[in-house]
Amino acid sequence: MDCVKTTAHFKGTFCQQFLLFIIWLSSFQDVVALQTPPEPIHLSPTSELASPPSSGLFQPIEISPAVIPHYPFPGEPLSPMYPSFPTTYDPVLTGRCPVNFSAVSSIMDKTASDCSQPLAALVGNVICCPQFSSLLRIFQGYYSTNSDKLVLQSAVAKDCFKDIISILASRGSNSSIPTICSVKSSNLTGGSCPVKDVITFEKTVNTSKLLEACSTIDPLKECCRPICQPAIMEAALQISVTQSPINENKYAFGEPNRIDALNDCKGVVYSWLSKKLSLDAANTAFRILSACKVNKVCPLDFKQPSEVIKACRNVAAPSPSCCSSLNTYIAGLQKQMLITNRQAIICATVFGSMLQKAGVMTNVYELCDVDLKDFSLQAYGQQGCLLRSLPSDVIFDNSTGFSFTCDLSDNIAAPWPSSSSFSSLSLCAPEMSLPALPTSETLGHSGCRRGGLEFLVPIFSFFVFSTLLYREI
Template sequence: MSCLQLLLILVLCVHVSCCCGLDPRKDSVLTIRQRDSMLPMIPPTAAPKPFLPLLAPSPLAPFTNITVPKVSGQCLLNFSASESLMSTTAIDCWSVFAPLLANVICCPQLEATITILIGQSSKYTNVLALNGTAAKYCLSDIKQILVSQGANDTLAQICSVRSTDLTDASCPIIDVTEFEETVDTSKLVAACQKIDLVKECCAQTCQNAILEAATRIASKASDLLSTDGGRVLPDHISRVNDCKNIVLRWLASKFNPSHAKELLRGLSNCKINKVCPLVFPNMKHVALGCGDEIRNQTACCTAMDSYVSHLQKQSFITNLQALDCAASLGMKLRKSNITKDVYSLCHISLKDFSLQVGSQASGCLLPSLPSDAIFESSGVSFLCDLNDNIPAPWPTSSQGAASTCSKGVKIPALPAAASAESGYYNNVLMLSLFIAFAMALLIFL
């Protein structure tokens, strides 16, 4: 048994002894998350069910300032001016839970933090990128600072962040003055100054303005106007994508870090909710159990439950991602000659695609809008839906992967507030969630 496993067992013992003394009337996480006005879509067949907080283990030492970071002294980014931003990132990427929250919370927040740090520094350096040497020092310093506050020490690997991501890559313009002479900056700011987090993903008002600006500065490269058979060269597409990062940094320099973070996280969630992050293993045993027009319903559902259980061990996903995952799996099953709706037959719901928690093994779906983990005296918490049982929709023969902008199933973008009577139940649930997670992590590690 490793030292980390022993540490987790010790944390479990400490948490169990402390949790029994919690005041069941205190629901601070639920109170601050009452944002009913941000519920654009509600399930048509039932009232919104409560979303409950999920607590990670309390740290054995204070979460902030755990150690003194060993910074290089060679990075000119102003970390002190973004202290709150760095703290939020450390909590979002908290040690053991970072891989489970990577896709939805941790990595989008880390990417936003890097963009804002470079964007804010451009107000003094007049450049929107770092050179290769400075990028290596700065990425190392960012990691050291975050780890010193409790973040996972393999963040760069978890989020696939490289020092080159802090440079200009292939974008030809990084000078702020030249950027502002090339781009219609007033149009860009007007489109992105205040985005509707619900509507932006489909309307793409800000995203189109960013693409237009990126395309404009990318065209400064002399070879970009060449095409091959009427198709844009791959190098051009890559250069435009690199220039999008430059545009985002410029935008981050025009807003305060809090506003910039809201913008960047909102835009990243548009990409997050478009694809299913799960890896689908081989489904031969499902095809065998559910083939032949499903002669044996028990055998079919046993095979489906076994298959879905593998998906449930991967990561937390949002409710919209779950819809995409259900559509993707459904199409794969159809290609395996399973034509009957096995979702309905086997009672598969959207939450069955996310990580399972609690003694009742309930799926935990994160909200489709950006959210952060919260550090409290009782530990690190984040919100997920443990109660909505929205059936997974079976795709039709002509249907492809689910489109975020044309969902046939209505699901809320943010949690609904839980009732006051559920306070004691919440604390019991939080304890069982913690025990389940601690045990799962011991197996995982």
């Protein structure tokens, strides 16, 4: 018997291996189901190169132009909500950034894809912003390749930053990346860090130790048993206390300046690493370090759940009013963004703690059948997606649009916080206590076939691979 009869039956089934659906940003409507999704095509950074501007102070910019996605309803007029991508490569450059951008074209191409116009705000916390931050760090190191500097001067930083944003926008990325990711051109200048040149840096820091710690990073171990992170922090501390006569009184007015200097110095350390590592090695390392950071915090904005508290405070058994109020509140969270499996655990714990502090002591997640994926963006009913905690990228396919991999953990109940302090929560084995595996009852019919289902909605798509959360964490 086919295990998929309706879309509603699809929630939580462990049988489904692939799930592809494209989300209409405003309405999440007009879904057409098809069988067996096509494989995504990875575009090469050097494919379909367009002719760059003929003038400028740099070599040709070899970055692939954006490919217009196929409108799924060719017989109908183009929807105003369907994104429009440039058909020609035409960035508006300042002409004052003396950089051969073609040397970092592969990283620019990856960033433009990860920060694509319709997706950037939805995947900004997990995919776009970490990749954009990595691009800037790599660019900062590349800029100073032929000099002893590790930073850019303020005026040059502004010009180069504008050119980077313009090039990315011409590739179909969201032009609001600086706002989405809270990044400025000053991030390229080293800020208040007192050490900004290679000679002083290498005299002050044990560079062999730093390079050994960060050349190859284990993505499964670094976040829980870090090696590179403490090496970067140690190097940043060492150069942050190196004072020149001009800077001797820099911290006289308070401790926050020391924190600013330390953060700025971490940027200088990243710049030095960028000079020593290959583009791919640096990007991989920086993305892993970003993943360690973003997976420690829930990025969702929780408003005061007054209605949930009122409806659920004294329940001890399934209550329609409690579950209705809880589901309505969570439905609002689902409109914010896509989050990772680890972030979902933290978000569920944070929200549960809010309810507990307000007097809701019963595990309403269990009473109302709340899963981890319920805290992430949804499409067409209850088709949730949890991104993997490991770094991932958005892929553009000219037949299916933008896609990214989701890590669905079917029927994994949202963890209700224990009586112990939230500060004791750990996502690192063996300290971590994971939710229970789905039972045979929750998996449905044991004889279900592993079928694929594809959902098509204008704007973008993403592939979902059903893999266990436990195997990654």
